[in-house]
Amino acid sequence: MDGIAAAAHWFCPAVHEHVGEVAREAEMVGVVVGDALSVCGEALPAADDVDALARAVAGVVVPMPCEVEFSDDLTAVVFGQLTVEAARVLADAAESRVEDGARVWRFTRASVRAAFARGWTAESLPAALEGLTGGGLPWALRVLLGERGRGRVSVREVGCCVVAEEGVVAEVVRVPGFVELAPTVAGTGMASAEAVPLLLAQGFSVVEDPASGGVVVRRRAVAPVAPAASAGVPAREPTTAQVVRRRNRKLSKQAVELLAGAIDGRSDVRIEYVDGKGESSQRTITPAGWDGPFLLAWCHLREADRQFRVERITSVTPALP
Structure with missing residues (x-):
């Protein structure tokens, strides 16, 4: 190596800085041994083409056939030149x-699924893998290939689907005729023209969605909770403004009236709200009713139903047009 570098520095100074890399690569492929050319190195400049070079080095180059070894842990390692x-x-x-500095191939359910998706079958794939090894395939790999990687599926006929938040779908599936297809999807054998009136009759809010051209199902409306009667005398139901004032003593009179009017009219209103983490945000909401201590409303910021504690509302203003 040192002799080659010294000669290159004397005869070809422009390429001297690359000599080290070239010499190391030449040693790796067997062209040089130390400072001398090997049999392959001497044959390289004398050969006119690839076939002539192959004949010249046939006596010293031992071919390494490709063989794949499969293990019980669903891995494969290649020995020799990968074909x-x-x-x-x-x-x-x-x-x-x-893994551990060596390249391995690991079989998984996802990778086998992908193979079947590319056109391999339960017969052709094991046969092709067996052709790469001198022995048979491990039992664990045969089991994985035998599963076809697809898994079990369930097929149901539906007339229409309801796509909503998990909480809303959990309520929808309690309605006779609806089943849960996924946490956020409910299905029914009814057509949409029949399903929508049924959901409306059950108290759900079904509105048109301009973005998709379909309908959106929201949480069922919750009626205000009337106070209990005392001593046989019918209790006088408080106004919405009185309920809001009891739950938030800090709001101004104007803010209380704005929020109460939006609750009574199911109209939009803009609030400033502080969540449980102390973070403040401004939101436009459409109130739907009370659920115990919570105000249920459609949050335009989150585009979902949300629960709000009235005592955490710091200001109320008319909704922006």
Whole structure:
């Protein structure tokens, strides 16, 4: 190596800085050994083409056939030169990773699913993998391939679907004729023309969604809770403004009237609200009713139903047009 570097520095000073890298690569491929050319290195400049070079080094170069070893932990390791066919099969059916400095291919349910999606079958994929190894496939890998990676599915016929928040869907599925398809999706055999009136009759808010052209189902309306009667004398139901004032003594009279009017009229109003973490935000809400100590409302900021504690509302202003 030192002799080659010294010669290059004398005869080709412009390329001297690259000599070290070139010499190391030449040693790796077997062209040089120390400061001398190997048999392969001497044959390289004398050969006219690839075939001539192959014949010249046939006596000293030992071919390394590609062989894949499969393990019970659903991994595969390649010994020898990776062939195009082996690379294709492994890339389709397994995930390539580097573990402990070595490249391995790991089979997972997701990777096997992907292989079947690319056109492999439960017969062709094991046959192709067996062709890469001298022995058979481990039992664990055969089980994984035998599952076809698809899993079990359930097929249901539905007339329409309701897509909403989890809490809303949990209430919808209590209505006869609706089933839960996913945490945020309920299905029914009824057509939408039949399902929408039924949901409205159950107290849900069903409104048109201009963005999708469909309808949006919101939480059912909650009626105000009347105070209990005492001593056989019918209790006088407090006004909404009185309820708001009892739950928030700090709001101005104008703010109380604005919020009470929005609650009674189910109209939009803008509030400044402090959450449980002490963070303040301004929101436009559409009140829907009371749920115990909470004011239920549609939050335009979150585009979802939310519960608000009246005592955490710091200001109330008319909604922006």
